[in-house]
Amino acid sequence: MSERLAVKKTYKLYIGGKFPRSESGRSYQVTDSKGRFLANAAWASRKDARDAVAAARKAFPGWSEATAHNRGQVLYRVAEMMEGRRAQFVDEVGSSEGLGRSRAEKVVDEAIDRWVWYAGWSDKIAQVVGSSNPVAGPYFDFSVPEPTGVVAVLAPQRSSLLGLVSVLAPVLVGGNTAVVTSSYERPLPAIALGEVLATSDVPGGVANILTGRVGDTAPTLASHMDVNAIDLAGVAGDDEHAVQLELAATENLKRVVRAPAKEPDWTAEPGLGRITSFLETKTVWHPVGI
Structure with missing residues (x-):
């Protein structure tokens, strides 16, 4: 019998809960750290970016209006399913980042734990960053956090899973929807x-x-008038590109998390900065007794 041929995978995009092919019809080869073929991945176009923004905007009302407790449950379920597919993530992180088995397992475990950590903040962040303000008069005065809207996230280029989780989860936990470039x-x-x-x-x-x-989709996301904020983590160290994207983001006064000088250590304590970066504060006055 002849030797069995491996089935080469060609992955698609993930937009609106479905897996469409790139509008361009293009794909590219993904290789491991030693240059060996792993799979084909879709090459997203500007049209794909616009479609993703439209899908995120459509999903925003339902997600932002869900209770914080419900969002936390949903995000915790993601961590449960990541745990169930742990072996796959270990294989893919190891081959992608050139890590040994034990190191890849540690990275995946940290990514799952990071997702759980952020999910746990869903029904607590309002108590931490919101407040009941003292006023002189027969009123209640509350400041409460609300989601910004659609957030474009340029994922880290080196940390393919832990870095990705560290920039995506804080966007979702606050009630925003996201378009991510991997x-x-x-x-x-x-x-x-x-x-x-x-x-x-x-x-x-x-x-x-x-x-x-x-570079093919980020300018579209940065200048898109229906994107409310952008995280430039994925262009760390590329000052020229980062400045161009920041300038494009000024067209509708997007919130911008600026690109770091170099990709940070994603294993460090994350803090609440990435959650609060994509929250806005609404202050409400309410008469006492009504």
Whole structure:
């Protein structure tokens, strides 16, 4: 008998809870750290980015109006499913980032734990950053956090899973919806996460994942008038590109999380900064006794 041929995988995008092909019809080869073929990934176009924004905007009302407790349950379910597919994530992180088995397992465990950590903040963040304000008069005065809207997230290029979770989860936990551009050279963990999102309780369109070069879709996301904020983590160290995206974001006064000088240590304590970056504060006055 002849030797069995391996089935080469060609992955698609994740937009609106579905897996469409790229509008461009293009794909590219994904290789491991030693240059060996792993799979084909879709090469997202500007049209795909616009479609992802439309899907995120459509999903925003339902996700933002869900109770914080419900959002936390939904996001915790994602962590449960990541745990169930732990072996797949370990294989893909290891091959993508050139890590040994034990180190890849540690990275995956940290990513799952990070997702659980953020899910736990869903019904607590309002108590931490909101307040009941003292006023001189027969009124109650409350300041409460609300989601910003649709957030474009440029995922880290080196940390294909832990970095991705560290920038996506804080966007979702606050009630925002997201359009994510994955690592170009290491997209497989992001694709696997998309498969988890599609089969969990996360409504379609809440998180959308684009693969391909950041430079092909990021300008569209930065200048898109229906994107309310952008995280530039994926262009760390590329000052020229970061400045161009910041300038594009000024067209509708987007909130911008600026690109760091170099990719940070994603194993460090995350803090609440990435959650609060995509929250707005609403202050409400209410007469006493009414």
